[in-house]
Amino acid sequence: MQFMALIYSADGAEQNYPGGPEKMMADYYAYTEEVKKAGVMVAGDALQPTSTATSIRERDGKASLTDGPFAETKEQLGGYYLLECKDLDEAIKWAGKIPTAKYGTIEVRPVMIWDQ
Amino acid sequence: MNPIEAELTRIVRANSGRILSALIKVTQDFTLAQDALQDAITQAIAQWPESGPPQNGGAWLYVAAKRRAIDLVRKESRHHADATQQILTDLQHDQDETAEWEQDIPDERLRLIFTCCHPALNVDAQVALTLRTLGGLTVREIARAFLASETTIGQRITRAKQKIKNANIPYEVPNHEDMQARRAGVLTTIYLIFNESYSAYEGQSLTREDLANEAIRLCAILNRLDPDPETAGLLCLMRLTHARRAARLDTEGDFVPLDKQDRSLWDQTEIEAAHAQLLDVFANGQFGPFQLQAAISALHCLAPSWAETDWQQIFALYGALAAYDPSPVVRLNQAVALANMGGHNKALEQLNTLEAELGNYQPFYAARADILSRCGEEKAAQIDYDRAIELSKNKVEKNFLFQKKSALAASLKNNK
Numbered sequence: 036m037q038f039m040a041l042i043y044s045a046d047g048a049e050q051n052y053p054g055g056p057e058k059m060m061a062d063y064y065a066y067t068e069e070v071k072k073a074g075v076m077v078a079g080d081a082l083q084p085t086s087t088a089t090s091i092r093e094r095d096g097k098a099s100l101t102d103g104p105f106a107e108t109k110e111q112l113g114g115y116y117l118l119e120c121k122d123l124d125e126a127i128k129w130a131g132k133i134p135t136a137k138y139g140t141i142e143v144r145p146v147m148i149w150d151q
Numbered sequence: 152m153n154p155i156e157a158e159l160t161r162i163v164r165a166n167s168g169r170i171l172s173a174l175i176k177v178t179q180d181f182t183l184a185q186d187a188l189q190d191a192i193t194q195a196i197a198q199w200p201e202s203g204p205p206q207n208g209g210a211w212l213y214v215a216a217k218r219r220a221i222d223l224v225r226k227e228s229r230h231h232a233d234a235t236q237q238i239l240t241d242l243q244h245d246q247d248e249t250a251e252w253e254q255d256i257p258d259e260r261l262r263l264i265f266t267c268c269h270p271a272l273n274v275d276a277q278v279a280l281t282l283r284t285l286g287g288l289t290v291r292e293i294a295r296a297f298l299a300s301e302t303t304i305g306q307r308i309t310r311a312k313q314k315i316k317n318a319n320i321p322y323e324v325p326n327h328e329d330m331q332a333r334r335a336g337v338l339t340t341i342y343l344i345f346n347e348s349y350s351a352y353e354g355q356s357l358t359r360e361d362l363a364n365e366a367i368r369l370c371a372i373l374n375r376l377d378p379d380p381e382t383a384g385l386l387c388l389m390r391l392t393h394a395r396r397a398a399r400l401d402t403e404g405d406f407v408p409l410d411k412q413d414r415s416l417w418d419q420t421e422i423e424a425a426h427a428q429l430l431d432v433f434a435n436g437q438f439g440p441f442q443l444q445a446a447i448s449a450l451h452c453l454a455p456s457w458a459e460t461d462w463q464q465i466f467a468l469y470g471a472l473a474a475y476d477p478s479p480v481v482r483l484n485q486a487v488a489l490a491n492m493g494g495h496n497k498a499l500e501q502l503n504t505l506e507a508e509l510g511n512y513q514p515f516y517a518a519r520a521d522i523l524s525r526c527g528e529e530k531a532a533q534i535d536y537d538r539a540i541e542l543s544k545n546k547v548e549k550n551f552l553f554q555k556k557s558a559l560a561a562s563l564k565n566n567k
Contacts, residue, residue, distance in 0.1 A: 036319050122321040123271055124329075145318050 037077060037146040038118050038126035043110040044139025046084065051138045062134040070118065075129055079116035110140055117146070155199050162208035163192060164365075167287025168372070170213045172259035174220050175322060177241045181312040183223050184216075185284065191215035210252040217242060260285065261324050261376040264369070268337040269320050276311035277340045278347075283308050285372075286365045296362050297347065324377075334377070338385050338441065341370050345389050363393050383432040384442030390425035391448040394418040406548050410457035422452045440475040443468050462491040479508040483515055490522045498522055513542040517552060529563050 052059040070076040090101040104111055116133065120126040123143070130141045152160070167188065174184035191212050205211040221242050224235060267281040279297075282288045288296075294304040314320065325333040348362035370386040398412035407413075426449050432442060447468050454460035469485035483505055490498035502519050509515035520535035536556035543549045 122319045123269075124321050124323075124325075127271070 036120060036122070036148075038120050038123070038130075039144050039146055040116045040118060040126070040130040040133060041112060041142040041144065042114045042116075042133060042135045042139065043142065044113055044135050045109050046111065048138050049135075052134065053137060059134050066132055066134060069132070070116065070129060075118050075120060077117040077119050079114070081114035082112065084113075085111045113139075153200075155204060156196070158204050158208070159192070159195055159199065162204075162212065163287040165287075166209035166212055168260045168263060168285040169209070169258060170216055171284050172263040173213070174216060175263065176259050178220060178224060178238055179322060181284070181315055183220065183227070185312075187220035187223055188212070188216045190219045194219075207249065207252075210249045213252045214248040217248065258376060260372060262322050264337055264373055264376075265324055265333060266315060266320060266322050268333075268340045269315070270333070270336050271318065271320055272311050272314060274340065274343065276307050276314075278344055279304055279307045280311045281340060281369070282344065282362075282365065285369060288361070288365070292361065334379060334382065337373065338370075338382060341366050341373070342385060342389070342441075344369075345392075349392075360396075363389070363396070367393060380432050380435045380437045381439040381441050383428065384439060384445050387425050387429040387432065388441055388445035388448055390421060390428075391445060391452050394421040394425065394452065406551055408551065409451060414456070417452065422449075425449070426453065438471070440472055443472045443475070447472075460491070462488050466492060479505045480512070480514075483509060483512075483518060487518050487522075490525070495522055495526050499526065511542060513539050513544075513548070516542065517555075520555070524559050529559055532559055 049056045049059055067076070067079060070079075085104040088102075088104040090103065090105050092099050092101075113135070116130075118126055118129055120129065123145070126143050126145075130136070130143045133141050135141065170188055171181075171184050174187060175181055178184055194215050195208075195212065199205075221239060224238050224242070227235070263285055264281070267284055268277045272280070279293055282293050282296075283290065290301050290305050290308065293299075294301040297304065315322075324330075344362055345366035348360065348366070367386065367389050370382060370389060374382040374386055395409075395412065395417050397418070398414065398416040399407060401407050425445075429442070429445050429449055433446075447465055450461050450465055450468075466485060466488040469481060469488055473481050473485065482501065486498045486501040486505075489501065499519070499522055502515070502522070505515065516535045516539035520532045520539060523529075523532035523535060533556060536552055536559065540549055540552045540556070543552060
């Protein structure tokens with residue numbers, strides 16, 4: 036069963052990472068290696084900051100674009116991992132090891148299965 | 152309720168957890184298992200008045216629920232054919248079903264407890280789901296106990312069951328490394344159920360026995376299936392608290408604080424039994440916060456009067472408790488013990504450091520008012536009583552605080 040771990044944090048909060056942002060990058064690298072080796076990782080990416088975001092809506096047949104993210108919240112989506120786990124407990128265990136959990140929030144959601 | 156309905160309710164309460172856990176283990180489906188049990192109960196309501204209640208009501212319900220579950224699994228199209236066949240095979244594995252209930256069905260309630268109290272469910276959902284599945288309480292009974300509508304409780308349970316299914320919360324006892332944290336979560340939920348029976352924010356009556364008894368029963372089951380000193384500690388704590396319930400209300404239904412309670416109303420047999428159990432637990436030498444709270448409760452229970460309570464030990468136990476739980480409420484209780492040892496000024500000093508954190512906590516002002524009045528600071532005491540009355544949400548508690556304040560005002564007048 037696939038679980039999506041969505042990585043949220045406030046802009047610039049990585050400065051608060053224990054050991055600093057460089058240590059965080061090293062820990063992300065090690066984590067990615069670990070989930071790959073365990074055969075759990077399906078996919079994963081980091082996103083560019085929300086300053087690069089464009090939001091698109093179509094209403095009454097008219098498209099409109101907005102500069103910026105969908106919602107101006109304190110913590111923003113910054114990346115994700117797609118993980119293959121046997122149940123929620125295993126997904127929570129892996130998600131809890133994502134470095135951003137130390138200063139941001141990881142939201143775990145099961146991926147919808149349509150053929151049921 | 153006629154005698155047969157009462158008997159059925161008793162049997163459902165006693166066996167619901169075991170029946171459901173056996174059915175969920177095979178079907179992996181909370182909703183289906185609960186529907187099957189509900190249909191079995193409906194069947195019992197229809198048949199028992201004529202045939203009389205069966206000799207083994209639990210086995211009867213299990214067999215009826217299992218047959219119903221087989222029907223429901225057959226009807227459900229969403230299962231893959233192979234999985235359905237496997238479930239049906241597992242459900243039908245035995246010929247003599249009554250013997251199966253007695254001998255072959257292992258007690259799976261531990262899995263059920265840990266799944267109902269999974270930390271991915273919010274606490275309200277954990278409480279409702281635990282009472283419904285393990286306690287066998289009806290949605291109406293849970294709604295009444297929590298002063299909520301049946302719709303709210305029903306939705307809460309449905310949503311919890313959906314999350315268990317869709318997010319794939321495992322139907323398992325946690326592995327060794329997670330066990331301690333998960334067990335602590337279960338104990339918190341059980342204690343919450345127990346405390347709910349003693350609080351009555353908008354309500355008029357102060358105890359709701361059903362919930363307290365249910366919390367005690369669940370904790371005893373947990374302690375039997377997964378023995379642990381803290382689980383036993385919580386069990387002792389609840390037993391000791393519950394043994395004093397008859398003295399908590401006076402004949403008019405008003406709340407009586409511990410220092411004014413008629414101790415002859417306490418259930419001495421239960422106190423002695425719980426105290427003996429607590430001493431056994433202590434022999435393990437693995438202390439924890441629930442055991443410490445139980446020890447404090449035991450000292451109150453064993454004291455012949457409020458004045459003759461062993462405040463020194465209680466003070467020390469609160470100090471030990473603060474190491475696990477440095478919350479301001481624990482330090483408040485420690486200060487009260489200190490005041491009762493005669494250290495009024497030191498106690499006031501400690502209380503004053505807590506005011507910022509407990510500024511909206513009624514017991515803080517009630518306690519400080521009491522100590523201030525004993526120190527002769529009547530004016531300051533009156534201000535604290537006013538604040539406590541303002542913060543109290545309970546009618547009987549408010550009455551009690553009013554009486555204390557009036558007594559203080561009367562003594563002020565007389566002294567002038």
